[in-house]
Amino acid sequence: MADQSIIRITKEIGELQKSSDLSIAVAFRDRDVRNVKALIIGPHETPYEFGFFEFSVKFNKEYPRKSPTVTGTTTNSGRCRFNPNIYASGKVCLSILGTWRGERGEEWSAAQGLESILLSIQSLMSSNPYENEPGFEDANQTHDKENQKNYIAKIRHETLRISIIQRLEEYLGITANGTVTPASESEYFDLDMDDENDMGGSAVPWEPFKDLCKRRFLWYYDSYLDTIKKAKEEVKDSQPFTRMPFEGASNSMDGKFNYTELEQRIRRIKAALDAEPEKWATEGISPRTKDTTVAVNLARQCEQIKESYKHSDVPHNVELVDNNPFVWNVTYFGRPMTNLDGGMFRIRLNFSPRFPEEQPRVKFLTSMFHHRIAADGTPCYFPNASRREDVKQHIDAIIEALEEEQPPYDPRTLVHPEAHKLYWGNPDERKMYNRQLRRSVQRSMEEDF
Incomplete structure (x- = not known):
């Protein structure tokens, strides 16, 4: 039974890790498959939009006959209740988990699994989470509307x-005063140092979503600033939060609004993230790094990709910057008979000495107005999760994001608010989008390469 349970858990995790869902991620340490960390990214057009919410999932030996135990860990150390059904203590109230009384047929069954649990939690993160409170239908609607607004705001x-x-x-x-504490050399060069057994109990905390959250922050940076701008029009700094009727002393969300401070902190984070690739480049030419397996592998891949382009119909070019295997320039030429025809765009790929554990940071050095490229040049693309070490598939995925002619609408790819709005707007707005894209293509030939 135990072996079958582990097989089932491992299979479910593997399927989630291979899926194209941009809002759910899971991870576990090989030695402890029953203890899983999960990340849910808040849905678009909700007060949770593009937030990073982490959960601990503990599978018992009776799984899947019995449901796992799920605990929310994004609670500000037990001081913040993010939802009527997600308590400050981390308790998640769901009928399929047996933590909430539900209708007949809503209880746990072996046909359900980790994905259905995470999707159920994600569904709680709605545009009006106040509705999740039991008895909402019978509440005083006039007073309730004000509470709903106040709850969404906080x-x-x-x-x-x-x-x-x-x-x-x-x-x-x-730090609190805005300074950045440099990471130690052990974090840079000793990739096993996050293992407790290897460090005698003084391990760096296991953070499997660290790199993912950094890259997604860059995707959604402009959306975060837009949220702050709009919220400043609705609330004032130092205005206290309104306590909801269902909130208790130790199970609430208390505090004051201060969007001015949040904006300053958001901008500091962006500056720190922008500085990381420069640090990687410096690390890449240091004596301790230049002859490592990662450096040798990246240099070899660059030569192979360069050679492959010589024998293809695609004239794209790849080269190392200053002979540094951790810094690549890719020159992309727009495909004929498309809106990109005639364009020539330079793209910078910065690699970490810890690649592929840390994925490359990609930025368009040549500006392009595109719904999948942020204003700062960060592209939104989806590399193959099972081939993270293959740089060619990263480049191919970037090009696919640029050239896809009929992409399905996906709000999780909202990285350039203005371009996204025009691209998915009415026919006149789409025409305006195409004009701006063509202008950026024309300008690309004028920029100094």
């Missing part, structure tokens, strides 16, 4: 402050 603020800003500040070592 969730939006705390999503930014706790799930995004605090998380990224911890990842980057940004």
Whole structure:
């Protein structure tokens, strides 16, 4: 039974890790498959939008006959209740988990699994989470509407402050006064140092979503600023949160609005993330790094990709910058008979000495107005999760994102708010989008290469 349970858990995790769902991620340590970390990225057009919410999932030996135990860990150390059904203690109230009384047929069954649990939790993160409170239908609607508005407002603020800003500040070592604490050399060069057994109990905390959250922050940076701009029009700094009727002394979301401070912190995080690739480049030419397996592998891949382009119909070019295997330039030529025809765009790929554990940071050095490229040049693309070490598939995925003619609508790819709005707008707005894209293509030939 135990072996079958582990096989089932491992299979479910593998399927999730291979899926194209951009809002759910899972990870576990090989030696402990029953203890899983999960990340849910808050849905678009909700107060949780693009927040990073982490959960601990513990599978018992009776799984799948019995449901696992799920605990929310994004709670500001037990001080923040993010939802009527997600308590400050981390308790998640769901009928399929047996933590909430549901209708007949809503209880746990062996046909369900980790994905259905995470999707159920994600569904709680709605545009009006106040509705999740039991008895909502019988509440005084006039007074209730004001409570709903106030509840949404403070969730939006705390999503930014706790799930995004605090998380990224911890990842980057940004202190309360805004300074950045440099990482130690052991973090740079000893890739096993996060293992408790290898460190005699003084391990760096296991953060499997660290790199993912950093890259997604860059995707959604402009959306975060837009959220702050709009929220500043609705609430004032130092205005206290309104306590909801269902909130208790130790199970609430208390605090004050301060979007001015949040904006400053968001911008500091962006600056720190922008500085990381430069640090990687310096590390890449240091004596301790230049002859490592990662450096040799990247240099070899660059030569192979360069050679492959010589024998293909695609004239794209790849080269190392200053002979540094951790810094690549890719020159992309727009495909004929498309809106990109005639364009020539230079793309910078920065690699970490810990690649592929840390995925490359990609930026368009030549500006392009495109719904899948952020204003700062960061592209939104989906590399193959099972081939993270293959640089060619990263480049191919970037090109595919640029050239896809009929992409399905996906709000999780909202990285350039203005271009996204025009691209998915009415026919006149789409024409305006195409004109701006063509202008950027024409300008690309004028920029100095």
